[in-house]
Amino acid sequence: MADAYVALADGRVFEARARAPGRTRGELVFTTAYTGYEESLTDPSYEEQVLTFSYPLIGNYGVREERFESDRVHPNAAIAREFTDDVAEWLESEGVPAVDHLDTRDIVTSVREEGAMACGIAAGPDATPEAAKEELGQCVEMSDHLDIGKQVSTDEPYTVEGDGEHDVALVDCGMKGSIPSSLTERGADVHVLPYDVDAETVAELDPDVLFISNGPGDPANFESAQALVEEFAGEIPLAGICLGQQIVARAFGGDTEKMAFGHHGVNQPVRDLETGQVVMTTQNHGYSVADPGDLEVTQVNVNDDTAEGLESDECAVVTRQYHPEANPGPHDSLSFFDDVLEMAENGSRTPATAD
Numbered sequence: 001m002a003d004a005y006v007a008l009a010d011g012r013v014f015e016a017r018a019r020a021p022g023r024t025r026g027e028l029v030f031t032t033a034y035t036g037y038e039e040s041l042t043d044p045s046y047e048e049q050v051l052t053f054s055y056p057l058i059g060n061y062g063v064r065e066e067r068f069e070s071d072r073v074h075p076n077a078a079i080a081r082e083f084t085d086d087v088a089e090w091l092e093s094e095g096v097p098a099v100d101h102l103d104t105r106d107i108v109t110s111v112r113e114e115g116a117m118a119c120g121i122a123a124g125p126d127a128t129p130e131a132a133k134e135e136l137g138q139c140v141e142m143s144d145h146l147d148i149g150k151q152v153s154t155d156e157p158y159t160v161e162g163d164g165e166h167d168v169a170l171v172d173c174g175m176k177g178s179i180p181s182s183l184t185e186r187g188a189d190v191h192v193l194p195y196d197v198d199a200e201t202v203a204e205l206d207p208d209v210l211f212i213s214n215g216p217g218d219p220a221n222f223e224s225a226q227a228l229v230e231e232f233a234g235e236i237p238l239a240g241i242c243l244g245q246q247i248v249a250r251a252f253g254g255d256t257e258k259m260a261f262g263h264h265g266v267n268q269p270v271r272d273l274e275t276g277q278v279v280m281t282t283q284n285h286g287y288s289v290a291d292p293g294d295l296e297v298t299q300v301n302v303n304d305d306t307a308e309g310l311e312s313d314e315c316a317v318v319t320r321q322y323h324p325e326a327n328p329g330p331h332d333s334l335s336f337f338d339d340v341l342e343m344a345e346n347g348s349r350t351p352a353t354a355d
């Protein structure tokens, strides 16, 4: 007998098996990643979402903390065709409801056809379809999570030391741990700052580059990070990943829009418009840059032409919509971090001419 229920905004209620008990709700999204479940579940960009894995068996190589991207699980709940005991126990210990033994192909095709939608979950001995529907009724639209940055950012600034070759000011809007480590490995000291850090604090640090991280929710709600970019545009080189690209685009007069079901997976093809080269990338976003403002689109998604890379020579800006730090996913675009540090070194996106 079912001991878990998933209620969707399209009116359907799925029966399922409870793997970690509890009641919750969130925006239902799916990832096509067939590996990297620990990294996805600890990616802060999934805050306030319910994550469905389209790959049918999740947990077949265990759970290891060194693969975590942050110190907790971020989606409000997780759904798979089958979770192993390792993953189920981990999610239960984190208090995050998990359900399996339901037709995830049906869920994925519904989201693909109708877009990311609200869902409610009730799992455990007392679960009822009505409880799942009640949760669904309380689900808040992603764009109405006005201060979602506070839920995921650091409260206090701190520094992760590399070799002191460059100083990166990294605004933590819900960053994945692989972003600072990709920079420290390349010799930079990374000063991690709260999502609402003020301009004076950044000015005092006098960084070589101001870097805006990935993060959850609607980029339009990250007003203070946007104001920071507006303040330092043309003064300090700027970089951004995912939410960071969206915030930088808005600061340069551009705009963002909600996608139907977004890109969540590890095989999204991206073409560089200058070289023509295509790389496979890791992605996790539900919004995209609809208008790059004063920035130039330098890379696009091969599937749907959305903006994947933005740059400005004049103001020293380089951003990516995808996740060059990988984890999970392919390492094809790790050189982004070399480009960022080269820009930090030269103070410009174009390499200094040797003369």
Ligand SMILES: NC(=O)CC[C@H](N)C(=O)O
Pocket: 045, 213, 214, 215, 216, 217, 218, 219, 241, 242, 243, 244, 284, 285, 286, 287, 288
């Ligand atoms: N990974 C991210 O930074 C996601 C950015 C933003 N929250 C989106 O959904 O598009």
